[in-house]
Amino acid sequence: MGLPSHEPILQLVRTDADYAAAFKQVFGKTGDQITMTEVTRAIASFERSLLFGDSPFDRYYFGHDPKAMSEAAMRGLDVFLGQGRCVSCHVIEQTQALLTDDRFHNIGIGLNRIQEDVPRLAREFLKAKAAGANVDETVLSDAKASELGRFAVTGEFRDIGAFKTPTLRNVAATAPYMHDGSLRTLQDVVTHYNLGGFSPGDPSVNAFLSGGIRPLNLNSAQIDDLVAFLEALTSPHFAAAPPTPP
Ligand code: HEC
Incomplete structure (x- = not known):
């Protein structure tokens, strides 16, 4: 920390x-x-206490129980794997699903807000780092510098605004979403992806957006199905006893 x-x-x-x-x-x-x-x-x-597994999705997909997930969640899984292309970053493998690729991507969160400031921020950050500034302290104490994301560690321009793909297990129980908590609901998250990395009403251009983020053309029924699928990722242990901070 x-x-x-x-x-x-x-x-x-x-x-x-x-x-x-x-x-x-x-x-x-x-x-x-x-x-x-x-x-x-x-x-x-x-x-x-962070036990992941045995969710409706696990019982359906790996346990082959056709009744484990709702019809809507099954359709949502199809969107997740197909038209939504979510699986390209939130990985599902043959025998297990971590729902993350453990890599870093810019999906249009946070950076959109500082877009015009990026060249100056990046330059100043690299200068401060070269002069011996503590990277952790800088990103934790300067909200704008923190939006530089992975770039703060690698200094690579392709990492500007990139954050690590989180797992989606138990995601329905852990709102709000994204590194800055800027999206309130799963519906908001799916809408953000559907628009191609924009939040409603946000006209800014993000020059560092990942190539994997493009408008998806999902209709409202598909959006609801995708949300139903995300809700099927909650593990019973987690739903029963969410770990609360002391
Ligand atoms: C190019 C890779 C990529 C693709 C494609 C992608 N995601 Fe993500 N996802 C990420 C990254 C990276 C984050 C974290 C971003 C951040 O915090 O700024 C994220 C965050 C999320 C979150 C928030 C998790 C949390 O705990 O805050 C949800 C929910 C989510 N993605 C669902 C989806 C869905 C549904 C799709 C398909 C429509 C999808 N993702 C497609 C990379 C991707």
């Missing part, structure tokens, strides 16, 4: 009332007794 050391984390969990109470309850420790050992164990326990 771009923190310079463990100190800010320890400071927070030792002094924030909610964290302090939770650490006392779980580990019986307070103040300086709380170290990275307890923090690490707490994070590991959280990560063990």
Whole structure:
């Protein structure tokens, strides 16, 4: 998270009332007794609760249960694989589906807002980086610089405004969407893709848009079906007990 050391984390969990109470309850420790050992164990326990799998989609696609998904979700899967071309980045393989390619793409989020500023921002960023500026601190403290995306790490112009493809598992339970939370619903997300990387009412041009993002010409029934498919990616463990921050 771009923190310079463990100190800010320890400071927070030792002094924030909610964290302090939770650490006392779980580990019986307070103040300086709380170290990275307890923090690490707490994070590991959280990560063990992130169980993905056995969603209606998994039971339909890998378990061959024709009744596991609704008719709408089945039609939505066809759009996902075909006309929508979602699968080219949100990957589904023969035996498993991570629903990400673990790569970086500019799909028209955030950068559209700073378009005319990109040459200046990119130049200033590279200059600051060469002068020894901390990349993490810069992108976390400057909203415009953060929209440069993967470019901040590689310095490659093709990475301007590119962000890592997230998995779509449990996506229906994790609104809002995109790295900046700018799209409120799954319907908004699908509309953004359908328009070819634009949000409604956003006329700006994005010169760095991924070649994979083009208008899809989906009708409103196909959009609803695609949303139904995305909703079929929720794992039962996740739906039953969404991990809530302490
Ligand atoms: C060119 C690659 C690419 C294609 C094609 C693509 N996506 Fe994405 N998708 C991404 C990337 C990259 C992000 C994250 C972008 C960001 O945060 O700025 C993303 C984000 C999302 C999110 C938000 C996830 C979250 O947790 O915030 C959803 C939902 C989504 N995509 C669904 C779809 C659907 C549905 C399609 C097909 C219509 C599709 N994607 C096509 C790369 C792609």
